[in-house]
Structures are given as structure tokens and as C-alpha cells.
Amino acid sequence: DAFVPGLSSYGLYASTLFLALEERLHEPAHVAIVGPRDDPRTRALREAALSTWRPDRLISHHENGRGGAVVPEVVRGMLAQATEPTVYVCAGTSCAPPARSPQAVVETLRSFGRA
16 A cells, blocks of 8 residues: 555556556567568568567568558668568667577567666
């Protein structure tokens, strides 16, 4: 009760408040995979992103920017710059250097933007 008076009356449901607070204070890592889905290099990058332990990551795959999906402006820039399958990891307002190998994806996810 010393932290937030009356919070104890919410019991288990107060956990939602703390999850929202955690997300607000520590923005999740956004992992943008850019490359053709059928390219083995893209699949290896995707597997590295999915298999690396980082509970606060959001992963999206952007093949070529065409199609019906709305592509954010920053991703359009990534698509324009990528000449080979590439992973971009951003947290908060900054991004790590592009990762083009599974090992670089793992290292970036483990270290970049961690408090």
C-alpha cells in the first residue's frame, strides 16, 4: 500500500497496470526483416530472430513493399536501401546497424536497446 494506496484492492488485476507501465517505460524492440520470403538467406535471418530470447520483440517481414499492406515510411526506406536480405532492429527512437547474417541478428537482439 505504500507504493500506490488502494492498489491492493485490485489484486491480480493490477498486473495489467504494471505490464502497461513496463511497455511504456521500455519500448519493445521492433525487428523488421526485409527480403524475399523464398530466399534461404531471408529464412535464416527470420529463424535467428524468432529463436533468440527477447520477450519484448515485435517481428515483421516486409518482402518488397508491394501488395495490399500499408508499409510505414521508415520500412519503405529500409526496402529502398536493402540490396540483400537484411534485418533492422529498432528500440525507442534509435536503430542498430543493419544485420545481414544470422549471427549478427542474434548479437543485435541480445544487446541493442537493453536497459
